Amino acid sequence: MFNASKVFEMETPILEVKEVYKHFKEVKAVDGVSFNVENGEFIALLGPNGAGKTTTVEMIEGIQKPTSGEINISGMHWYGNESKLHRLISLSLQETRFIDKLTVKETVQLFASFYSLPHTRVNEVIEIVNLTEKKKSYVQDLSGGQRQKLALAIALLNNAPLLLLDEPTTGLDPTARREIWNILMNLKQNQKTSLILTTHYMEEAEFLCDRIIIMDKGKILAQGTLHELLSANNSKEIIEFSTLNSFPIDFFCGDGVFKLVWDDKTNSGKLIVKSIVEHLPIFLTRVKDRGIELTQLECRKLTLDDLFISMTGKHLGD
Amino acid sequence: MLNHTFIQLILVQIREFYREPASLFWSLLFPILMAWGLGIAFSNKPEQTKTIALVLIENQRMESFETLIAKAIFERKKDSITNAVFYQINYGNENIGITHFKIKLVNMQQAELMIKRGNASLIITTNDNKLEYHFDKYNADAQLSYLQLTSLINGENLSNQQSEIKPMTEKGTRYVDFLIPGLIAMNVMMSTMWGISYTLIETRTKKLLRRMVATPMPKWEYIMSHIVARIILCFVEAIIIFSFAYYYFDITIEGSVFAFIILFISGIVAFSGISVLIASRTAKTQVGNGLINLIVMPMMLLSGIYFSYHNFPLQVIPFIQALPLTMLADGVKAIFNESAGFAQVWKYIVVLNMIGVLSFTIGLKYFKWY
Numbered sequence: 001m002f003n004a005s006k007v008f009e010m011e012t013p014i015l016e017v018k019e020v021y022k023h024f025k026e027v028k029a030v031d032g033v034s035f036n037v038e039n040g041e042f043i044a045l046l047g048p049n050g051a052g053k054t055t056t057v058e059m060i061e062g063i064q065k066p067t068s069g070e071i072n073i074s075g076m077h078w079y080g081n082e083s084k085l086h087r088l089i090s091l092s093l094q095e096t097r098f099i100d101k102l103t104v105k106e107t108v109q110l111f112a113s114f115y116s117l118p119h120t121r122v123n124e125v126i127e128i129v130n131l132t133e134k135k136k137s138y139v140q141d142l143s144g145g146q147r148q149k150l151a152l153a154i155a156l157l158n159n160a161p162l163l164l165l166d167e168p169t170t171g172l173d174p175t176a177r178r179e180i181w182n183i184l185m186n187l188k189q190n191q192k193t194s195l196i197l198t199t200h201y202m203e204e205a206e207f208l209c210d211r212i213i214i215m216d217k218g219k220i221l222a223q224g225t226l227h228e229l230l231s232a233n234n235s236k237e238i239i240e241f242s243t244l245n246s247f248p249i250d251f252f253c254g255d256g257v258f259k260l261v262w263d264d265k266t267n268s269g270k271l272i273v274k275s276i277v278e279h280l281p282i283f284l285t286r287v288k289d290r291g292i293e294l295t296q297l298e299c300r301k302l303t304l305d306d307l308f309i310s311m312t313g314k315h316l317g318d
Numbered sequence: 319m320l321n322h323t324f325i326q327l328i329l330v331q332i333r334e335f336y337r338e339p340a341s342l343f344w345s346l347l348f349p350i351l352m353a354w355g356l357g358i359a360f361s362n363k364p365e366q367t368k369t370i371a372l373v374l375i376e377n378q379r380m381e382s383f384e385t386l387i388a389k390a391i392f393e394r395k396k397d398s399i400t401n402a403v404f405y406q407i408n409y410g411n412e413n414i415g416i417t418h419f420k421i422k423l424v425n426m427q428q429a430e431l432m433i434k435r436g437n438a439s440l441i442i443t444t445n446d447n448k449l450e451y452h453f454d455k456y457n458a459d460a461q462l463s464y465l466q467l468t469s470l471i472n473g474e475n476l477s478n479q480q481s482e483i484k485p486m487t488e489k490g491t492r493y494v495d496f497l498i499p500g501l502i503a504m505n506v507m508m509s510t511m512w513g514i515s516y517t518l519i520e521t522r523t524k525k526l527l528r529r530m531v532a533t534p535m536p537k538w539e540y541i542m543s544h545i546v547a548r549i550i551l552c553f554v555e556a557i558i559i560f561s562f563a564y565y566y567f568d569i570t571i572e573g574s575v576f577a578f579i580i581l582f583i584s585g586i587v588a589f590s591g592i593s594v595l596i597a598s599r600t601a602k603t604q605v606g607n608g609l610i611n612l613i614v615m616p617m618m619l620l621s622g623i624y625f626s627y628h629n630f631p632l633q634v635i636p637f638i639q640a641l642p643l644t645m646l647a648d649g650v651k652a653i654f655n656e657s658a659g660f661a662q663v664w665k666y667i668v669v670l671n672m673i674g675v676l677s678f679t680i681g682l683k684y685f686k687w688y
């Protein structure tokens with residue numbers, strides 16, 4: 001009897017990135033990156049600006065060639081397979097401005113013609129991204145969120161097995177962002193599409209993606225499911241505090257303190273510790289001894305956000 | 319059929335064209351206004367008036383000037399608005415054309431100002447009972463006024479001599495006959511260069527080009543769609559300009575219409591090629607603007623659209639004749655006014671297509687898609 005799960009296991013991953021380097025004159029934009037994307041998997045590439053996310057995505061898109069290493073999409077290289085791969089990949093760029101004086105429908109129709117898709121598919125994707133009411137509006141009259149939805153509609157047109165979305169919700173208000181998330185969640189449930197999403201928003205990665213890859217300075221710092229990432233660090237907890245004045249902070253370091261992050265501008269800090277129960281009394285004693293006035297104190301488990309900051313030393317938006 | 323990539327790409331260009339009021343104005347209304355304005359300004363002038371500045375030396379009376387021009391027939395008049403006195407002398411007749419000289423009494427300062435501002439081209443002063451003429455010896459209009467006036471004042475009215483003057487009024491010899499074919503040719507250049515170069519550069523700047531080539535869209539179809547759309551739009555533009563010229567100035571195509579169509583398309587091919595070459599690497603619309611102007615402006619001035627390029631020094635004329643707009647304009651003029659056909663314009667057709675194909679090939683080779 002035909003066994004579907006067995007077939008699935010034998011399938012080549014939709015994307016294999018093996019030991020990929022991309023060096024520009026003096027900059028190592030991507031410095032030995034490897035990861036796979038399985039069929040139907042949603043992946044988030046998280047990293048501050050200059051982490052190498054866009055270069056990585058552009059190499060997957062075939063726009064840039066790796067200095068060394070290998071990228072296979074459904075087992076195929078870009079070289080010699082361009083026309084096939086253009087049908088397997090679909091994307092939405094960080095910022096694409098479509099033609100102002102075309103209507104939403106005409107714009108989608110133009111792209112549909114590149115894939116020889118029927119008229120019905122045009123209406124279908126417009127419906128999926130909830131732009132039916134705006135079908136006859138000129139692109140120039142759309143809001144930021146509607147433009148992103150249009151870009152998404154075009155990306156969804158050909159049912160590509162691999163979807164690359166470069167910061168699809170940057171600059172959108174929470175409602176518009178939530179709407180795009182819902183469209184993508186529906187996609188996840190209904191189809192076998194794999195997604196690579198680059199984002200600044202931690203909650204976006206948490207909400208949408210099965211696996212998260214954290215990048216900085218061209219390297220992968222960590223990858224795994226949210227659960228894996230956090231449980232690898234589950235023995236860590238956080239003491240977050242603010243003070244009235246600035247002061248030398250190194251006296252907090254000691255046994256069981258993994259990391260100290262201090263922000264001079266806001267006079268606030270984070271101590272990543274092994275155990276709050278063990279460290280909080282020591283922390284409070286030291287604060288009292290030195291006459292430091294605390295304005296705020298919070299103790300909690302490590303989140304993805306904390307993990308990111310502790311790994312890269314930067315906030316995502318930096 | 320409508321779903322075909324190529325058709326869709328052409329439709330995009332055409333929709334962008336007719337939905338943009340600015341492009342409609344510049345490519346349809348503006349050439350008509352130019353044709354109308356210039357056509358009127360430089361023709362339909364059976365009579366013209368020229369102002370001459372008259373400066374009398376101190377304390378000299380008007381009557382002494384009148385005795386100096388006594389051999390000519392003159393009238394002493396008063397300006398209805400300023401009440402200033404002037405003399406009017408008329409030159410010519412229906413056959414040679416009539417010029418009214420309006421000799422205005424002013425002081426030297428005013429006279430110089432009139433010359434500087436182009437209100438007059440000639441100053442007459444009286445000195446020692448003689449008339450003296452002051453003018454720029456390289457100004458043809460001033461020369462002509464001098465000759466006409468002196469002949470009248472010397473009592474030898476050349477226009478009354480019995481030489482036979484046959485005024486030419488037939489088609490093909492008027493200024494507007496020279497102008498309209500040139501404007502049609504220039505419109506091909508402007509429409510193609512701005513339409514293709516600017517659109518390509520803008521599409522690249524907007525990252526739309528990058529988005530499009532990430533699909534299976536054939537790249538050559540994309541570029542070709544611009545050229546085909548431009549051929550359609552240029553024909554629409556030319557038909558509108560021509561219809562206006564036909565009804566308003568009675569302009570017709572004397573030569574081969576078929577040769578005109580082929581020459582016209584060859585012009586579009588030449589300028590399309592140049593446009594693709596210009597747009598091949600540029601990523602900024604401002605740089606694109608500069609580059610397009612750099613190509614377009616010299617040809618607008620040199621290629622004999624508004625005035626004949628034969629007034630330029632002899633050495634530069636071969637270079638002017640090698641410009642694509644000159645070839646196109648000369649060809650269109652020959653077909654419109656000299657009854658020319660393929661035999662006369664085939665060279666232009668060949669060279670224009672060569673320019674187009676060559677620059678297109680180079681442009682495409684170095685074309686930056688993202």
